[in-house]
Amino acid sequence: MATGSFPVDPSCRKAILVLQEHDIEKCAYEPGAAQALLDEEAHVLQFPVRAHDDAPTALRNIVDAGLARPGNVLVLSPYDADTYEEAALAPQRFALAKHMYFSTLCMHLGAKEVVVEQIELRTRSGKSTLEVKGERMGAGAQGTVGAEDLEKFRAQMNLRDEFEGGRADVVAAERLLRSTGLWADANMRTLIEMRREGANQLKTRKLVLSLSSEAKSNLNVVGRLRIPAFVKLSAEYDRVVKEQQDYTLTVVVKF
Numbered sequence: 001m002a003t004g005s006f007p008v009d010p011s012c013r014k015a016i017l018v019l020q021e022h023d024i025e026k027c028a029y030e031p032g033a034a035q036a037l038l039d040e041e042a043h044v045l046q047f048p049v050r051a052h053d054d055a056p057t058a059l060r061n062i063v064d065a066g067l068a069r070p071g072n073v074l075v076l077s078p079y080d081a082d083t084y085e086e087a088a089l090a091p092q093r094f095a096l097a098k099h100m101y102f103s104t105l106c107m108h109l110g111a112k113e114v115v116v117e118q119i120e121l122r123t124r125s126g127k128s129t130l131e132v133k134g135e136r137m138g139a140g141a142q143g144t145v146g147a148e149d150l151e152k153f154r155a156q157m158n159l160r161d162e163f164e165g166g167r168a169d170v171v172a173a174e175r176l177l178r179s180t181g182l183w184a185d186a187n188m189r190t191l192i193e194m195r196r197e198g199a200n201q202l203k204t205r206k207l208v209l210s211l212s213s214e215a216k217s218n219l220n221v222v223g224r225l226r227i228p229a230f231v232k233l234s235a236e237y238d239r240v241v242k243e244q245q246d247y248t249l250t251v252v253v254k255f
Contacts, residue, residue, distance in 0.1 A: 006059045007043055010081040013058070015042040015221040016074040018049070023070070023231060030228060041221045058082040071232045075222055078214035079180040087222050088236040092153050095211035095247040101180055102209060103161045105188055106253050108173040109195040112165035116157070117206075118250035121150045123243040132159050153247065165255065168195040181214065195255070204254050211247040219244075 007013045019027075024046060049068035051060040061082055062068050075090040077083040079101065085093045099116075106114045119130045128146035132154070173192050177183045187207050194202040223241050227233065 006045070006056050008056065010058075010076060011041060013041075013043040014076045014218040015039070015087075015225060016045050016062070016076075016084065017042065017225070017227065017231075018045045018047050018068055018070055018072040018074070019231065020047045020070045023228075026230060027228060030230070039221065039225060042225060056082075058084070073222055073225075073227070073233065073237060075215075076218050078218055079182070086237075087219075087241060088239075090219060090222075091212065091215065091245040091247070092149070092156070094215040095153065095245075096157055098182070098209075098211045098214065099157055099249065101176065101182060102188060102251070103158070105173055105176055105191065106161070107163050108176060109168040109170075109191060109255070110166045111161075111163055111253050111255050113163070113252075113254040114161040115252045115254075116159045116249055117252060119150060119154055120248040120250075121146050121153070122246040122248070125243065130154055149245065168192075168197075170196055185210075185213075191253070202255060204252065206250070206252045209249045209251055211249060212245065 024044060045062075045068065047068065047070045049059070049063055051063040058081065062074065062084055065084075067074055067084060067086065073087040074084040075087050075094075077085065077094060077097065079094075079097055103114050116132050118132060121128045123146055125146060128150045130150050170192055173195075174183075177185070177188055177192070182188055187209055191202075191205065191207075194205070219241075223244075
C-alpha cells in the first residue's frame with residue numbers, strides 16, 4: 001500500500017485507506033504495521049485531503065462525496081475508475097449500480113418492461129431469498145442478518161421499469177457494456193446478440209443475473225488488508241468484509 005501522490009493508474013488504488021498523518025507515522029515505528037499495509041493494489045490517503053481543481057477526477061470525487069474521513073476504507077467501483085464507495089456499503093452499492101446498467105442495456109435494446117421477480121443474497125452464513133411478487137421473504141430467512149440486508153437492498157432498487165419499446169440500438173448497447181467493463185457478463189452480451197436484426201426477434205427472456213461478480217476483485221483487495229489495530233474501523237466494516245455478500249436477481253425482460 002503506497003502513500004504519496006494519488007495514483008493515476010486505477011489498478012494501484014482499488015482500495016484506499018484514509019489515515020491521519022500521526023497514524024501514518026505510527027505505522028513506520030509500530031512493529032509489523034508498515035508491512036501489514038503493503039499491497040500493490042491499495043493506497044494510503046493522508047487526511048486532511050485537499051483536492052485542487054487540477055487534481056485527478058477520482059480524488060475530487062472522493063472529497064466531494066464526503067468520503068475523505070480518517071479511518072475510512074474505500075473501494076473502487078468495478079464500473080467507473082473515478083468512483084469509490086465505503087467498504088461497508090460497497091457490496092450493495094455496486095450491486096445496485098449493475099442492476100441500473102442492466103436496465104439501461106435493456107432500454108437500448110428496445111425493451112418494453114424489465115421486472116425483478118426474485119432477489120437472493122448469499123453470504124458465508126447462508127442464503128436469504130425475497131420473492132418480489134408477493135414482497136415476502138423466502139422460507140427460513142426472516143429475522144436473520146442476511147434478511148435485513150436483503151430488505152435494505154430491495155428498498156433501494158427499482159423492481160419494475162417500463163419503456164415505450166422500439167428497435168434495438170445495438171451500437172449504444174455495446175458501448176455501454178464496454179465503457180462499464182460489463183462485456184464479460186455472458187447474460188448481458190448474449191442479450192445484445194439476440195436483439196440484432198433478424199427474422200425471428202426475441203420477445204421475452206427470463207434470466208438469473210449476478211450483481212456481485214465484477215466487484216469481487218476490488219473487494220478482495222480490501223479483504224486481504226491487515227489494517228493495524230490502532231486504526232479505528234466500524235463494526236459494520238468488519239462484518240461486511242467477512243460475510244462476502246453476493247447478490248443475484250431473477251429478471252424477466254419483455255420486448
